Amino acid sequence: MTITYFLDYLNLEKKYSKHTIIAYKNDLNSFQEFCNEEYQNQEISSVNYSQIRRWIVSLVELGISNRTINRKVSSLKSFYKFLQKTNQIQANPLINHQPLKVAKTVQVPFSEKEILEILKTNDEDDFESVRNKLIVELFYATGIRRSELINIKITDINFDNETVKVLGKRNKERYIPLLKIVQNNIQKYLNYRLKINTKEPYLFVTLKGKKVYDTLVYRIINNYFSKVSTKVKKSPHIIRHTFATHLLNEGADLNAVKELLGHSSLASTQIYTHSSLGKLKEIYNQAHPRSQKN
Template identity: 65%
Template sequence: MIESFLDYLSLEKKYSVHTITAYKNDLISFRDFLSSEFNQESLVDVHYNQIRSWIVSLVDAKISNRTINRKVSSLKSFYKFLQKTEQIIINPLSKHKALKVSKKVQVPFTSKEINLVINSISEESNFIALRNKLIVEIFYSTGIRRTELINIKETEISLYNGTIKVLGKRNKERFVPLLESIVPTLKEYISLRKKISKNSDFLFITEKGNKIYETLVYRIINSYFSKVSSKVKKSPHILRHSFATHLLNEGADLNSVKELLGHSSLASTQVYTHNSLDAIKKVYNQAHPRSSKKNNL
């Protein structure tokens, strides 16, 4: 039953391997709980009070509300699948309300911090430094996700059109603009890259010619930005966050940013708007006839 659900997520929903693994682990966790606490193997005849007991056990284990909500969401999707395939009539989680979570404000890097990093890497001239500089520049100039960057192939970059073809979530393709300012770095990197590997299709590779991987990309970003920023989070996602926030601060419309980020709905993009409030307030205070700043001019 679980395997059928996972096949559905893979083949019909086009979820990534990482996401499917998370769903699988959540379902197995709940199944093991049913077995140990209720001596029950079936996932079909489940009542909400059993699910609630599982949630309580997760809370007692000091698991965060955010993680618990994700696990319960996996379970809810599973039972929706069972409804769809007519294996159950009522979803036991149909009336469940998610646990409250505190909204974490993601603080973007400043333009100054990003420029400091790019300039510091520019002082080095080896393959690794050039690759890392290009990684930072592409993250900040396109706003793509870490997995999207890792999977870029050299053939998906068009210098003629000034675009990069990106394979996003659920295998959705999109084209993102390539800034002219990073083309020299890109050309220089590709030239050095060919001396290291002629076999790999992927743009970003290690010194041994292998495709780069997620933890390496995280370490690269964290290492460089730790030298210039005191922010708590220093990750590829914060660079994506900075890209969106800086565009909005400079007047880009929300729909354009949504398309660039590869979001399926505006709701996902709107999480970045709170960071542009300072810029909006500044414009407001300078423009409104009743503003004290306006009157003092």
């Protein structure tokens, strides 16, 4: 019954989706079934950490991924927090539990060929086509985040200094250089934008004159790259990843890339060096005296 009370509490909180509550229910029932088999129907509200640890080991032995196991344990931890809050237990047995390590998934950047294939396509000469192509180009030319692109104002473009000002995380401003070809395409887009009835200060707007939004930008990127790439993920973030990878492949300084991306620490930027490892191996094999050159 304790699990039922917990699920009722989640429903009353109205902060959790139906899908999330079902996941909680399945995770808790799964552990209760384990307790029924291993500990003679012991209630999960009265188990200790070593018993929970045995459940985790059994999940590993079943070949369940560490990510899924961590989610199940997180459900259990939330359950114990509820029991503590309602004075049904004194201490949370999972208070000192460390999640299992989850391997970071390697995000595969787009190739230069894929990017150039999109940028060279001849689209219709209308407002939406010009805007959409510019969105792709600006992502690749600057490495900015989706939220940063959406919030660029016309006044953030400085043609004299050839830069764009973006507002990053924690309201941190940074200035990113603009290639001449990108400046020309911004000017072309602005000429089309003049015909749109809008008072929005933002650079990118819809045909109805409203500020562009997250799903629209994602859809634009996905539609373009679906034509040239078979990669599973086709998103603005992958273009950001591509921007950093291509710069590093061409010998750009890691600290410079860090500044362009708006990262607060070098550790955040270093994840992109993994994608450049293939290029590094190629240079190494060509340059090292002991390499087996053909």
